[in-house]
Amino acid sequence: MGKVLCFGELLFRISLDAEGSWLKKNNVPFYMGGAELNVATALALWDVPVEYFTALPDNYMSAQIGSHLKDKNIGSDKIYYHGDRIGLYILSKGADLKNDSLIYDRAYSAFAELRTGMIDWDRVLDGVSWFHFSAICPAINQNVADVCKEALIAASAKNITISIDLNYRSKLWKYGKSPEQIIPELVSYCDLVMGNIWAAETMLGIPVEDGLHNIAQRDNYLQAALKTSKYITQNNPKCKTVANTFRFDTNGGITYYTSLYTNGDYYNTTDYAAAKIVNKVGSGDCFMAGLIYGFYNKRSPAEVLEFATAAAFDKLFLEGDATSRTSEEIKNTIAQ
Numbered sequence: 001m002g003k004v005l006c007f008g009e010l011l012f013r014i015s016l017d018a019e020g021s022w023l024k025k026n027n028v029p030f031y032m033g034g035a036e037l038n039v040a041t042a043l044a045l046w047d048v049p050v051e052y053f054t055a056l057p058d059n060y061m062s063a064q065i066g067s068h069l070k071d072k073n074i075g076s077d078k079i080y081y082h083g084d085r086i087g088l089y090i091l092s093k094g095a096d097l098k099n100d101s102l103i104y105d106r107a108y109s110a111f112a113e114l115r116t117g118m119i120d121w122d123r124v125l126d127g128v129s130w131f132h133f134s135a136i137c138p139a140i141n142q143n144v145a146d147v148c149k150e151a152l153i154a155a156s157a158k159n160i161t162i163s164i165d166l167n168y169r170s171k172l173w174k175y176g177k178s179p180e181q182i183i184p185e186l187v188s189y190c191d192l193v194m195g196n197i198w199a200a201e202t203m204l205g206i207p208v209e210d211g212l213h214n215i216a217q218r219d220n221y222l223q224a225a226l227k228t229s230k231y232i233t234q235n236n237p238k239c240k241t242v243a244n245t246f247r248f249d250t251n252g253g254i255t256y257y258t259s260l261y262t263n264g265d266y267y268n269t270t271d272y273a274a275a276k277i278v279n280k281v282g283s284g285d286c287f288m289a290g291l292i293y294g295f296y297n298k299r300s301p302a303e304v305l306e307f308a309t310a311a312a313f314d315k316l317f318l319e320g321d322a323t324s325r326t327s328e329e330i331k332n333t334i335a336q
Contacts, residue, residue, distance in 0.1 A: 002129030002160075003049040003075065004292060007151060008036025008137055009111035010054045010065070012088040013281065013321060018101075031281075032065070033321025035134045035167055037074075038282045041322035042289035042311070044073040048296055051075030053124055055110040057083050078124050083110030091281070104171055112140050114147045121154035130292060131155040134165040135195075135203060138182050139172035145182050152189035156238075165288045166195030166203050179203040188236050192295070194243040194288050197221070200228045221246055222259055222268050229261035243291055243305070245284060245312070253277070256313050258287065260305040267302055269309045277316040286323045287312035293327070310334045 011034040022028050036052070043050040052074050056062040058081035069076040087106035106112055125131070131151070138145035155162055164187060173179060183203040187193060200206045206228050212220060229242035241262040248255045253275040259268040290308025299307070311330045315323050 001049075001296065002127050003051050004040075004043055004130040004132060004296065005051045005053055005125065005128040006036040006040040006043075007053045007131065007133045007148075008034055009087055009106070009109065009140070010034045010037055010052075010056065011106070012086060014088060014090045016090060016092050016101075018092050031319075031321045032068075033282065035136050035165060035285050036132060038285035038322040039132060039165075039289040039292070040074050041072060042286055043293060045323065045325075046289070046293050046327040048293055049075075051078060051128070053078050053080070055080045055082060055114050057081065057085060057110050061086070080114070080119060081110075082118075083108075083113045085109050087111060102171060106140065106172075112144060115143050116146045116150050119147070119150070121151060125155055125158055125160060128155075128158075128160055130161045130163070130296065132163045132165075132288070132292060134167045134288075135179065135183055135186075135199075136167045136169055136172065138186060139169055139179070141175045142177065145177070145186075148186055152186060156189050161192070162190045163192040163194065163288070163292065164190045165284065166193065166199040167284065168195075168199045168202050180205045187232070188238065190236070190239055192241040192243070192291065193232055193236075193239055194245075194284075194291060196244050196246065197224050197228050200232065204232065206231050218246075218257070218271070225259045226261060226266050229259075229266070233261070241295075243287070243308070245287055247283070254316065256309070256316075258305060258309045258312075260291075260301055262301050265301065267305050269305060272309065272313040274313075274316070279319055280316065282321045282323070283312045283315045285321075286315040289323075290330075306334055307331070 013031045013033055015029045016022050040050045040052040056079055066076040087109035090103040092101035138148045179202055197208050201208045225244040232242050233239050244259045246257050254277050256272040257269050287308045290311040294304030294307050310333050314325055
């Protein structure tokens with residue numbers, strides 16, 4: 001097996017406390033992440049050979065970032081250096097990325113300034129057997145969406161497995177195109193699609209039954225996910241696997257479960273629940289990493305789903321954007 005390559009924008013996250021004490025303390029925690037980097041970080045921690053490909057300005061800070069990634073066993077030699085800045089976003093501690101507490105500052109970043117024809121994909125994809133990206137990338141602007149398509153064409157020509165996380169960020173799609181105009185074509189190149197039924201509705205135009213959320217029953221949600229999964233695979237012949245997550249807030253706590261449709265078989269997990277969590281950022285990325293980890297290591301679908309779900313749920317109790325748990329620590333939580 002070759003390496004996994006994760007492609008996306010590296011971001012700094014500024015984490016403000018909800019009470020505003022950061023103003024009095026003159027101290028603001030920040031974290032380095034980005035959806036695809038979070039996946040790469042988890043895979044490296046779980047001993048999967050992984051590279052991270054992004055665009056950064058050619059300066060001393062970027063050199064430090066590259067060294068930091070190498071220290072984490074994440075290949076960074078293929079990073080494209082150009083432009084003037086790194087993107088960032090501000091999010092209140094404990095808030096959701098879909099929350100009003102989210103503020104983006106990503107315009108004119110090195111990644112946002114990518115254009116087709118800039119990247120030597122033969123070099124970038126050399127030694128790669130799995131290419132991963134998320135729907136956040138094409139949400140930035142049309143040029144980056146075109147770069148994503150360019151990458152997928154190149155990866156497909158090399159018979160590289162391709163996965164996408166249908167991350168929907170309403171505050172990004174501001175360049176005159178809706179997700180439904182961009183994402184279906186990109187999904188047509190993918191072997192594995194991860195998301196949820198509502199993201200599939202928004203980005204792929206697959207309708208969710210009216211009133212489903214009012215019923216709020218697990219079996220109904222799982223049947224909706226099965227229907228969505230079948231639609232995706234039937235309309236995208238290359239796609240053989242679709243994973244769905246369900247995460248519901250319950251009076252400050254959370255209920256979480258997932259499903260996996262692969263090669264015509266359907267799996268789902270038991271409910272995970274907690275009265276209180278620490279951090280919502282990166283849980284979905286951890287689930288995605290768990291899927292790649294399981295399939296890369298040729299685990300059974302049931303084992304893949306169990307590991308990915310346990311890893312994602314555990315991430316809800318960790319600070320930072322990416323998991324810090326080893327694969328053995330996660331497996332031990334499953335065994336308990």
